[in-house]
Amino acid sequence: MKHVSKQFEVLVRQDRFWGIVQSLFRREYVKKRAVNNINLTIDEGELVGYIGPNGAGKSTTIKMLSGILTPTSGEVRVNGRIPYVDRKENAKQIGVVFGQRSQLYWDLPMRDTFGLYQKMYKIEDAVFKRNVEFYTEMLEMQEFIDRPVRQLSLGQKMRAELAVALLHDPKIVYLDEPTIGLDVMAKSRIRTFIREVNKEKKTTVLLTTHDMDDIEQICNRIVLIDKGALIYDGALHDFKTNYSPGHLLSMQFEEEDVRIADERLQVVGEEGKTKHILFRQDRISVGEAVSLLTRQYK
Numbered sequence: 001m002k003h004v005s006k007q008f009e010v011l012v013r014q015d016r017f018w019g020i021v022q023s024l025f026r027r028e029y030v031k032k033r034a035v036n037n038i039n040l041t042i043d044e045g046e047l048v049g050y051i052g053p054n055g056a057g058k059s060t061t062i063k064m065l066s067g068i069l070t071p072t073s074g075e076v077r078v079n080g081r082i083p084y085v086d087r088k089e090n091a092k093q094i095g096v097v098f099g100q101r102s103q104l105y106w107d108l109p110m111r112d113t114f115g116l117y118q119k120m121y122k123i124e125d126a127v128f129k130r131n132v133e134f135y136t137e138m139l140e141m142q143e144f145i146d147r148p149v150r151q152l153s154l155g156q157k158m159r160a161e162l163a164v165a166l167l168h169d170p171k172i173v174y175l176d177e178p179t180i181g182l183d184v185m186a187k188s189r190i191r192t193f194i195r196e197v198n199k200e201k202k203t204t205v206l207l208t209t210h211d212m213d214d215i216e217q218i219c220n221r222i223v224l225i226d227k228g229a230l231i232y233d234g235a236l237h238d239f240k241t242n243y244s245p246g247h248l249l250s251m252q253f254e255e256e257d258v259r260i261a262d263e264r265l266q267v268v269g270e271e272g273k274t275k276h277i278l279f280r281q282d283r284i285s286v287g288e289a290v291s292l293l294t295r296q297y298k
């Protein structure tokens, strides 16, 4: 991705009566920059954690990489292709799992869903057979492969989602919150699986998550985004060395436009009046940070 930005036009909602009447004739829009000048290169076979607070721009980035959205400016290429121009070809080389949205057919058992996806992606019989066996075994799906998806547990469904996303041997897989809502055992199984697939098939993984254990156990590199802008890109190990022993403090201020000027305190995210502030404990103690913030800002 080179200098990629995405701007949305959002309709201004009127709440007063005359405002509502006027908006019937003249609609007012404001521009919202969801992704702001991002430069990002991911090599084949990398395991990258793409993290940031709610609304940071992660899903918008993934949608541009999948070809669902067109960037407002900048250049996006996936394996040499422009995703939104070459949508069909791009779809063949990527797999996507959105933890909160399903790609499965509720009334069909997984065995039939696999068959449908074989037709959709035109997967050769030999590859199809090999992959169904491979994923059924790796994800321990034997016990539920013939049961309708609606009868499966959340963890079983997530395993099925992963198998479907990977069935056509995509070179790249985008995983959006793949462990959301799962118990400790189920999370661990999914994390092991992602690492295994990356090792065995050299699949490039871009993972979005709010679970730092996912990042710790799966990724070698993290990319941190906030308010659409990239604020850290590097090894997880370096991030931990620089900010560990570190603390993340979430604080709600009375006003939205508070600017924190102390160089020991780094604002890594904000939602309205709440700011997420990262600091190293060897530079400033928790007590000192809290008292400084409450003294200088409201």
Ligand SMILES: Nc1ncnc2c1ncn2[C@@H]1O[C@H](COP(=O)(O)OP(=O)(O)OP(=O)(O)O)[C@@H](O)[C@H]1O
Pocket (backbone or CB within 6 Å): 008, 009, 010, 032, 033, 034, 052, 053, 054, 055, 056, 057, 058, 059, 060, 061
């Ligand atoms: N279709 C859209 N129209 C208008 N605004 C949008 C649209 N999609 C996203 N946005 C806005 O763009 C910003 C980035 O949203 P995005 O979904 O990319 O964030 P995210 O990092 O994936 O958040 P989360 O962790 O909550 O999933 C948000 O402020 C969101 O409200």
